[in-house]
Amino acid sequence: MQPQHDVIVIGGGFSGIGAAILLDKAGFSDYLVLEEGDGVGGAWHWNTYPGVAVDIPSFSYQFSFERSSRWTRVYAPGEELKGYAEHCVQKYGLRDRIRLNSAVTGTSYDDATAQWTVSTSQGDTLTARYLVNATGVLTKPKPPAIPGLESFAGETVHTARWDHDLDLRGKRVGVIGTGASAVQLIPAIAEEVEQLTVFQRTAIWCLPKPDAALSPTTRAILGRVPGAQLLTRFASQTYVELTFPLAAHFHHPLHLASSGERLGRKALRDQVHDPAVRAKLTPQYAVGCKRPSFHNSYLSTFNRDDVHLETDPIAEITPTGVRTEAGAEYPIDVLVLATGFKVFERDNMPGFPCVSRDVDLGEWWAVNRAQAYEGVSVPGFPNMFSILGPYGYNGSSYFNLIETQMAHIVRCLTEAGKRGATAIEVKQEANDRYFASMLARRPRQVFTEESCSVANSYYFDEHGDTPFRASPTLETMWRAGHFPFEDYDFAS
Structure with missing residues (x-):
């Protein structure tokens, strides 16, 4: 039995868009992106309230391979981020491989065929060799539990x-x-x-x-002067690194x-x-x-x-x-x-039933604590990869996360092709080692401050854990390109 697609990507926000582009660049063109909404952009499709804007500089909040000189402000308004998503879909020819209005209602893995079956709100089922969960966390509203x-x-x-x-x-x-x-x-x-x-x-x-407005002259310089965009991106990335990854994880x-x-x-x-x-x-x-x-x-x-x-x-x-x-x-x-979103709730990570070997991923995380090898793979769930898995995001630019995690995923898929493997599964000992390394770094993080107990922060899950990757951004990038393949089982 051959699956209908090599890869199904769940989510048409920037994670799904980035996953699709980078799969194409790596030669994996047989994929389908499933998106719940009637348009792409994820958080920037759903969040259109007055005043909505990005909260890190726009020079960092974009793909490294698709830098824009069209931002009108240092911190772009939401409509420009939505426009950037549409631009990427159009430029990289993704439109005919994205299905809108197709919420995923369930996924299950079959060991016998090494395939994932995906059910959608359209009432159909699809099959794929690999599953990439590219859903974000700032899309599902969380209403307050207030009487009346x-x-x-x-x-x-x-x-x-x-x-x-x-x-x-x-x-x-x-x-x-x-x-x-x-x-x-x-x-x-x-x-x-x-x-x-x-x-x-x-x-x-x-x-x-x-923040500041970017004049037409400034935008022209960014678009035409060699090195101008690289310089602004470097300054922006340094600022972002100092204000969260280093400040939070090395507090x-x-x-x-x-x-x-x-x-x-x-x-x-x-x-x-x-x-x-x-x-x-x-x-x-x-x-x-x-x-x-x-x-x-x-x-x-x-x-x-x-x-x-x-x-x-x-x-x-x-x-x-x-x-x-x-x-x-x-x-x-x-x-x-203005009560925020579901984040680490068990019905949001993942936001759909995800079953492998009679085990539901949300329930597994609820019992065993949220964890994933390099924030990408979970033992017992072969051929499934996440962009925003537990201990994957270090708080830097979300675009850096997308590119880093996709570098990891593409390495796995490429290696499977070289070996003629149809199933890829992270080893339990590799996952345990990574999880232990993240917990060992916890004492230096800001989240251990006693005052955090009164913060009512969505950073903390039901176990009291904060599943951020306690790493500087350069480390996350290096690991994506150098994790040992011995940490995975490849089976035909």
């Missing part, structure tokens, strides 16, 4: 499913959440609404954003995160006039425990008379508004849920 939410009689919208027909002018708007999406949304709508009430559970570190020996905290506290002093409001906006945990944000007008928005910050916990949503535990009543016309 369904009873609200006004309009309700989640930031990840924004309704562009929604008119906020002259409305009393309540925003639940102060995470990264809220930090961008709140300043963008504050001038439009009549009254804005922000319900904060946990304060977020909001750091100055080194204790290098003390880089303390610089971020000083910047955050200075921004609070400079931008928030009312000492009581400033105290409410000041996080009680170390920078890095929770995803920080970068914005230049979020904090100052709370100086407005028509913006109120409420930190008393919500008791319930009523048909007409929000009631807090202290009994305060807030009449609301529009309720905005």
Whole structure:
């Protein structure tokens, strides 16, 4: 039995797009990309709320082999990222190998045929020799578990499913959440609404954003002057490396995160006039425990008379508004849920049933803790590879993750071809060794700070683990090209 495709890629965001391009470059052209949405771009297809933008410099947030000189800002707005996704699909001829509106509803591996069977929301089943899970984690909205939410009689919208027909002018708007999406949304709508009430559970570190418009002249220089794009990318990559991979994973020996905290506290002093409001906006945990944000007008928005910050916990949503535990009543016309996404929940990693040898991957991770060799492969799940597997992402540019993990995957597929193998499976001892190495590096990470216990951070899974790869970016790149093939079993 021959499968219908050599490879099925699950997800049409940048992970799936990058996987497809790099499979083509390596000579693996018989693949199919399955995408749940009606367009490509992943997070940038789903997230279109006012103010949405990338939170690392655009010079890093792009493929190294497809550098753009068309960004209008150092931190590109969301619509430009969506446009970049469409550009990549068009330029690299991917359109006819992407199936939209095709959510994966289940996958299963058959040892006898060394194939994966994939079921979709279209009601069909597909087969492939190899499966590449290229789903991200910032796409599935996570509604809050607040009593009475369904009873609200006004309009309700989640930031990840924004309704562009929604008119906020002259409305009393309540925003639940102060995470990264809220930090961008709140300043963008504050001038439009009549009254804005922000319900904060946990304060977020909001750091100055080194953003600026890129003039036509600047863009022309980037596009035409030899070396200009490489120089800006190098500067951008260095900045990104210092602000997360090194600061988070080498927190204790290098003390880089303390610089971020000083910047955050200075921004609070400079931008928030009312000492009581400033105290409410000041996080009680170390920078890095929770995803920080970068914005230049979020904090100052709370100086407005028509913006109120409420930190008393919500008791319930009523048909007409929000009631807090202290009994305060807030009449609301529009309720905005800026409550983030499912991340390490067992129904999101993976976001579909994934069964091999009668074992479901989500359940296996729930029992054994989330783990994957180099963040790519899991023992007992042959011919399956992940872009964003546990301990794969080190917090650098997501594009660096895509290219690094695909270098690993392509090496496996190429070696299988050389050996005439139809099945590739990471060895248990190799996985155990890698997992142990990640845990051994944990004491130097910021996530071990005692204050992280009050951060309410999605970085932590149900076991209390933070499945980030505790490595500098250069190490992740080197490992992708040099991991020993002896760590895998190749079978015909």
